[in-house]
Amino acid sequence: MSTTTFPAATLSLGNRFDRSPGWWAMVWTIVTEASLFAYLLFSYFYLASQARAPWPPRGPLSLELALPNTVLLILSSVAVIWAERGIRRGDQRRLRIGLLVGFLLGLAFIVIQGIEWSDQPFGPRSNAYGALFFTITGFHGAHVIVGLLMLLAVQVWAWMGTFTEERHLGVTNAAMYWHFVDVVWLFVFTSLYLSPRFA
Amino acid sequence: MAEVQSVETAPAERLERIWGTEPGLFGILGTVDHKTIGKRYLVTALAFLLIGGVEAMAMRAQLAGPDLALLSPEEYDQLFSLHGTTMIFWYALPILSGFSNYIWPLLIGSRDMAYPRVNALSYWLFLASGIFLYTSPFLGQAPNAGWFAYAPYTLRQYNPGLNMDFYALALIFLTVSTTVGAINFIGTVMKMRAPGMSLNRMPIFMYGTMTASFASIFALPSLSVALVFLYLERRFGFPFYDPAGGGHPLLWQHLFWIFGHPWVYIIVLPAMGIVSEVIPTFARRPLVGYTLVAMATVATGIIGFGVWVHHMFATGLPPLSLSFFSGASLLIVIPSGIAVFAWIATIWTGRPVFRTPMLFATGFIVLFVIGGVSGVVTAAVPYDWQVTDTYFVVAHLHYVLIGINLFGVMAGFYYWFPKMTGRLLDERLGKWNFWVMFVGFNLGFFPMHIAGLLGMPRRVYTYPAGLGWDGLNLLTTIGSYLFALGILLFLINVARSRRHGESAGPNPWDGGTLEWATPSPPPPYNFAVIPTVRSGYPLWEDRLGRLRGAAAARSVVTRGPVLDQGRETVDTSALDADPVAVLRMPQDSLWPFLLAVATSVAFYGAVFGAWWLAGLGALGIVATILGWLWPRSLEGGAVA
Ligand code: HEM
Numbered sequence: 001m002s003t004t005t006f007p008a009a010t011l012s013l014g015n016r017f018d019r020s021p022g023w024w025a026m027v028w029t030i031v032t033e034a035s036l037f038a039y040l041l042f043s044y045f046y047l048a049s050q051a052r053a054p055w056p057p058r059g060p061l062s063l064e065l066a067l068p069n070t071v072l073l074i075l076s077s078v079a080v081i082w083a084e085r086g087i088r089r090g091d092q093r094r095l096r097i098g099l100l101v102g103f104l105l106g107l108a109f110i111v112i113q114g115i116e117w118s119d120q121p122f123g124p125r126s127n128a129y130g131a132l133f134f135t136i137t138g139f140h141g142a143h144v145i146v147g148l149l150m151l152l153a154v155q156v157w158a159w160m161g162t163f164t165e166e167r168h169l170g171v172t173n174a175a176m177y178w179h180f181v182d183v184v185w186l187f188v189f190t191s192l193y194l195s196p197r198f199a
Numbered sequence: 200m201a202e203v204q205s206v207e208t209a210p211a212e213r214l215e216r217i218w219g220t221e222p223g224l225f226g227i228l229g230t231v232d233h234k235t236i237g238k239r240y241l242v243t244a245l246a247f248l249l250i251g252g253v254e255a256m257a258m259r260a261q262l263a264g265p266d267l268a269l270l271s272p273e274e275y276d277q278l279f280s281l282h283g284t285t286m287i288f289w290y291a292l293p294i295l296s297g298f299s300n301y302i303w304p305l306l307i308g309s310r311d312m313a314y315p316r317v318n319a320l321s322y323w324l325f326l327a328s329g330i331f332l333y334t335s336p337f338l339g340q341a342p343n344a345g346w347f348a349y350a351p352y353t354l355r356q357y358n359p360g361l362n363m364d365f366y367a368l369a370l371i372f373l374t375v376s377t378t379v380g381a382i383n384f385i386g387t388v389m390k391m392r393a394p395g396m397s398l399n400r401m402p403i404f405m406y407g408t409m410t411a412s413f414a415s416i417f418a419l420p421s422l423s424v425a426l427v428f429l430y431l432e433r434r435f436g437f438p439f440y441d442p443a444g445g446g447h448p449l450l451w452q453h454l455f456w457i458f459g460h461p462w463v464y465i466i467v468l469p470a471m472g473i474v475s476e477v478i479p480t481f482a483r484r485p486l487v488g489y490t491l492v493a494m495a496t497v498a499t500g501i502i503g504f505g506v507w508v509h510h511m512f513a514t515g516l517p518p519l520s521l522s523f524f525s526g527a528s529l530l531i532v533i534p535s536g537i538a539v540f541a542w543i544a545t546i547w548t549g550r551p552v553f554r555t556p557m558l559f560a561t562g563f564i565v566l567f568v569i570g571g572v573s574g575v576v577t578a579a580v581p582y583d584w585q586v587t588d589t590y591f592v593v594a595h596l597h598y599v600l601i602g603i604n605l606f607g608v609m610a611g612f613y614y615w616f617p618k619m620t621g622r623l624l625d626e627r628l629g630k631w632n633f634w635v636m637f638v639g640f641n642l643g644f645f646p647m648h649i650a651g652l653l654g655m656p657r658r659v660y661t662y663p664a665g666l667g668w669d670g671l672n673l674l675t676t677i678g679s680y681l682f683a684l685g686i687l688l689f690l691i692n693v694a695r696s697r698r699h700g701e702s703a704g705p706n707p708w709d710g711g712t713l714e715w716a717t718p719s720p721p722p723p724y725n726f727a728v729i730p731t732v733r734s735g736y737p738l739w740e741d742r743l744g745r746l747r748g749a750a751a752a753r754s755v756v757t758r759g760p761v762l763d764q765g766r767e768t769v770d771t772s773a774l775d776a777d778p779v780a781v782l783r784m785p786q787d788s789l790w791p792f793l794l795a796v797a798t799s800v801a802f803y804g805a806v807f808g809a810w811w812l813a814g815l816g817a818l819g820i821v822a823t824i825l826g827w828l829w830p831r832s833l834e835g836g837a838v839a
Contacts, residue, residue, distance in 0.1 A: 020770065021313040021390045021782065028382045028416060036420035039457070043424060043439070043450060050447045124437050128445035131437035135428070153825060162830045170830065 026173040030180045033143070037184050040139060041191050044132045056129050058121065060196040065119070069112045070189050076105030077182045080151070084175045087158075090165035095158050099171075102178065103151045110144050113137065133192060140181070140188050147181045150174040205758045209727035213763050218310070218723035220787055229787040231315035232723055236322050237301025238619065243326055244294035248605075250333070251285040252683055254278045263676040265664035275660030276343040277362070281336065283346030284366065287466070288373055289329050291604050292411075295469035296321075296380055298611050299408040301619060303384075305714035305721060306402050308393025308730040308756075310768035311784050313386030316791050316827070317379050323795030324376030331802055332369035335362065342366035345658065347459065348429075350440035350451040355433045361806060367430040368806050372798065374419050374426075381412035381419075388412075389773040393713070395732040395754070396776045399493075402712055402735070403486065406493045407472025410500035411465040417504070418461040425454035434808065461503035463599070468496055470607030471538055474560045477610045478542050480710040481557035482549025485736055485743070488541040495534035502534070535571065539564060554708070555629030559610035562637050566602025573598060573648065588658075591651025597644050609636070609689065616693070617707045621719040622700030628692045636685030643678020646671040711736030716756045728759035729769050732776070790827035797823050 048055045083098020117134070124134035154174045157163065163171055220230040230236070258278050261270045270278065300318060304311055312318045335341045340361045344353045353363045388409045392401065428439040429451070438444025440451055479486045486492060542564055551557065573595045609632075617623045650671045655662065662668055706715035715738055717725055734740055737754035762768065766784040771777060801816025803809070 020780070021386045024386050024389060025314060025317070025382055028385055032378055032382070032416040032420055035417050036423060039421045039424040039454060043428070043454065046450055046453065047439075047445070047447055050449075051445060053445060124431075125435070125444075128438050128447075131431070131439055131444075131446070135431065135437065149821065153828070157830055160830070170828075 020169065022169050023172065026176050030176065034180065034184065037136075037139070037187065040132075040136050041187065044136060044191060047128050047132065051128070053127075056133075056196055057127060061133075061193050063193060065112055065116050066189060066193050069109055069116070070185065072105050072112070073109045073182050073185055076102045076109065077179050079105060080175045080178050084168075084171055087163050087168045087171055088165065092158065092161070092163075095163065095168075095171065096155065099151055099155045099158060103148060103155065106144060106148050106151065106178070110141060110148070113141055113144075136188055136192065140185060143181050143184065147174075147178045150177055203758055204728055204761050206727050209761050210763055211722070211727055214724040214727060214761070215722060217763060217766055220723065225789070226787065228792045229319075229789045231311070231319050231785060231787055231791075233300050233304050233312045233315065233318060234619075234721065234723075236318050237297050237299075239322055240293055240297030240300055240325070242297075243322075243329070244290050244297055247285050247289040247329060248294070249686075251282050251290055252686065254282040254285070255679065256683060258282065259676040259679045261660060262662075262672050264673060265662055265669055267661055270660060272660045273343070276658075277336065277341040279658060280342040280345050280348075280366075284332070284342055284370075286600065287346055287462075288370065289325075289332065291466040291600065292377065293325055294608050295408065295411070295466065295473075295604075296384075298473060298608075298615065299384060299404075299469060302615060302714060303387060303405065303408070304391065304725055305618070305717055306404065306712055307387075307391060307396055308713045308726060308732060309387070309391040310725050310766070311391075312383055313389075313391050314383045316785050316788050317383045319788070320791035320794055321376050321380035321383060323792050324379070324798060325373065327795045327799045328369055328372035328376060328802075331372055331799060331806075332365060334803075335365035335369075340365065347455055348451075350429070350448040351442075353429060353433075353451075354441060364430065364433055364806050367426040367433070368802050371423055371426050371430075372802050374423050375798070377415055378419055381415040384408055384412040385416070390770050391768070392771055392776045393730050393732050394769060394771055394776055394778045396771075398774055399490065400732055400735045401493075402472075403475035403489070403492055403496065404469065404472035406496040407469040407475070410496050411468045414461040414465050414500045414503055418458045418465070421454050422458040425451055425458070428454075430805075457504075461500070464499050464503040467599070467603045467607075468499060470563075470604050470611075471496070471535075473607045473611040473614070474542065474563050475538070476712065477556045477560045477614050478545050479549075479736075480614070480708050481554060481560070482545045482551045483709075484545065484549040485711070485739070486541060487544040487548065488537070489735060491537050492541045495537040499534040532571065535567070539567060554613075555624065555626060555633060556610045556614035556708075558630065558633045559606050559613060562633065563603060563606040563610060566598055566606060566640075570595065570598030570602045588656055589651035590647045590655045590657055593657050594644050594647035594651060597647070601640060601644070606636075609633075612689070612693075614708070615714075616696070617700075617703035618714055618717075618719050618721070620697055620700070621703050622696050622698075623703050623707055624692050624696045624700060628688060628695075632685055632688040632692060635688060636682055639678050639681030639683075639685050641678070643675050643680075643682055646674045646678070650675070706738070711739035713737055713756065726759075728757070728761055730754065730756040730759055788827070790823055794820065794823040794827065 079098050079102035081098075083095045083102065086092075086094025086098060117137070120130075120133070122130040122133075124131045151174055154170055157170060218232070220226040220232055220235065257270065258275065261267055261275060300312065303309075332342075338361065342348070342365060343362045344358065344366070348363065348366060352358060353366075388401075388405055428437070431437040432439050432441065432446075438446040440446045440448050442448070475486055475492060542560075546561075553561070573591075613624055613629055650668050651657075653667055653671075655666070655668050655671075662672075703719045705718050707719075708715070712735075713730060713732070714721075716730070730737070731754060733752045733754045734743075736743065737756055740753050760769075762781060766786065767781050768784060769778050770780040770782045772779055797816050797819030799816070800819060801813050804811070804813030804816055
């Protein structure tokens with residue numbers, strides 16, 4: 001018998017490291033959610049291509065709030081990256097501050113998004129364009145809120161001293177999700193705000 | 200902890216204590232044992248098959264002769280819509296998920312699925328969504344627009360009532376279950392295989408469900424988007440589909456079929472996988488063309504998406520009138536041809552033993568070929584124009600769905616029932632079971648082809664006499680009832696054999712894969728020691744080795760590490776299955792159940808427009824997820 005079994009004693013213990021099952025769970029969650037947004041944007045472009053009236057009905061959306069808001073969201077991702085890099089070196093302070101800054105910037109994004117919604121002269125019932133605008137940004141907003149809840153939970157757990165240099169999958173997963181929410185926004189922003197300017 | 204021991208000396212009692220489920224209510228609602236969850240999936244999906252079957256019996260009674268009035272047109276509408284929706288969504292995939300849940304860890308030498316609590320969640324959501332769907336007929340408001348629910352007929356102005364709100368929300372609900380289930384399957388296939396079970400040693404059944412799971416996570420969101428739009432339009436008047444507001448009814452068709460093309464593969468690939476396990480065991484030899492079949496399986500999943508792309512970019516819009524099953528069938532020809540030839544070659548070059556599982560597997564192949572031919576035929580466009588929306592399509596889709604889903608499922612039941620219960624199903628009754636189903640099915644469904652060619656449209660609640668359809672319809676009804684009798688025989692067999700069946704022992708069929716190395720039924724921890732795998736048929740190596748004179752490395756299933764410091768199993772790398780870490784698996788937990796309850800509350804709130812209730816459900820969802828993920832010390836589970 002040329003092979004016996006393997007040396008289990010040398011293996012690390014637990015389920016909380018990169019590329020572990022828990023990490024992959026988040027990756028595939030993100031993949032399926034990303035597909036969801038792809039189909040939402042597909043619907044937007046499909047109805048745009050079929051539209052008989054001008055699209056968007058009142059011309060391209062204003063960038064006045066949306067552009068700075070986009071910058072806010074990117075900055076919040078930077079803060080979260082900084083926090084995660086921190087805990088990888090065991091730096092609890094960096095973790096907490098980074099998560100807090102990321103959370104506050106995200107919160108600001110959602111508040112400004114609320115203003116952006118109320119500023120629109122059309123509603124979701126006005127026409128298909130309005131329906132899509134509010135549904136797509138609404139879906140994204142809901143994801144931002146979920147991401148904010150994650151950042152908040154991880155923040156609390158960070159204060160409880162849950163995470164260490166070796167074990168911080170919760171932070172990694174929350175951070176991955178948050179970056180995903182940001183990247184999706186770039187697609188949404190490009191599609192809804194920028195593409196009509198070039199059409 | 201990590202000492203290598205043999206199966207005999209492994210501390211079975213200790214493992215039993217660690218992995219066992221507490222008796223009582225907590226155990227019932229909180230168990231995360233994949234075997235319990237798998238059995239629940241099987242039983243629940245079987246119940247949906249029976250419910251859908253009763254609906255079909257009612258329809259066939261109504262259509263037995265011309266101008267019958269057992270059912271009103273509205274009742275008939277609701278029945279075929281509910282029947283199609285139930286069969287396609289609440290039976291066809293969940294039953295396969297049940298097999299995967301039960302068998303997978305045993306097949307790959309693991310102690311559980313990758314995410315046991317997610318697994319429990321997936322089941323509870325499946326059950327809850329089914330209950331939600333079946334609330335509607337009790338209110339007299341079941342879905343009534345067919346299983347693919349084309350707009351604009353589904354919009355509120357043409358279809359008042361809650362019928363289609365139930366349809367949209369119940370399916371979104373189920374989609375959540377299917378998605379988390381798919382992620383669990385993917386995680387399991389990537390991380391949980393026993394050391395040494397590299398991708399080229401992985402059983403085809405794994406490939407089937409894995410491909411279906413990947414396809415699910417890409418395809419289901421399209422359905423979700425279509426349904427969310429439908430709900431928003433019906434409930435709040437967002438004009439996605441209504442041209443009056445700048446929407447377009449074809450948007451529904453696109454989104455639905457982007458999902459729908461892959462879906463037909465999703466509900467047959469795992470069944471093909473089951474058959475690829477059954478045939479080698481009874482042909483007494485390894486599967487011929489293993490690598491080709493594995494590749495064909497994956498290719499089929501990818502082609503499923505390609506079909507839709509072809510529709511969209513090549514021709515614009517009109518060709519969507521092509522029936523979906525036929526379009527899909529044309530492209531499936533190549534990979535499914537590979538599978539069929541591999542099965543036939545395996546039987547041909549083996550020493551086949553025709554026990555009941557093998558009968559069903561062979562029936563599967565025959566029906567696969569017939570269904571394939573009628574599919575390819577419909578894929579010719581002018582021919583399609585003749586038969587679209589006729590009974591020809593009804594015949595074809597039942598050949599596909601019953602032939603290559605239900606017959607595979609039956610093969611799986613007869614094959615693995617002894618593993619699940621420790622007792623064999625009765626062989627004599629089993630043969631009756633097979634022949635009654637097979638004859639009944641062909642008797643009932645073959646004449647539908649002809650009725651279709653003679654112009655009988657689908658979805659009609661009755662027809663006048665004298666069109667030449669009367670005899671065919673009577674025959675169809677008789678065949679359908681015979682088929683149903685076959686299913687009844689199966690249920691009788693299960694009920695009897697569960698208590699009085701012949702005792703099975705660990706390996707009643709002399710199978711070659713790992714599940715047969717465990718006792719029947721397996722203990723809660725599955726394997727007392729973690730096996731190491733060196734070939735596709737670890738239990739046949741002695742024989743195959745002698746046949747081929749190969750003395751390469753052997754699998755080891757009777758010795759290995761015990762891992763008894765908690766619910767532990769091995770995490771291995773995705774391609775080669777090299778051991779990476781020892782995983783601590785989660786304890787039983789009520790959170791999945793509570794989360795499903797909260798989700799139900801939210802959905803009932805949404806369907807009745809009771810926003811306070813929906814809000815309450817949403818709060819419950821957030822609270823249960825937080826409770827679920829709240830960090831515990833090294834007790835297990837991902838903090839995600
Ligand atoms: C006892 C076995 C079955 C019988 C007798 C039966 C019979 C029928 C009948 C009479 C219809 C309505 C045809 C029409 O008026 O257009 C129908 C439709 C359908 N059946 Fe079945 N069926 C059976 C099993 C199944 C199974 C196992 C599946 C799927 C796994 C299935 C899937 C469907 C679908 C998708 C439709 C189309 C519904 C629609 O038009 O929206 N059936 N079946």
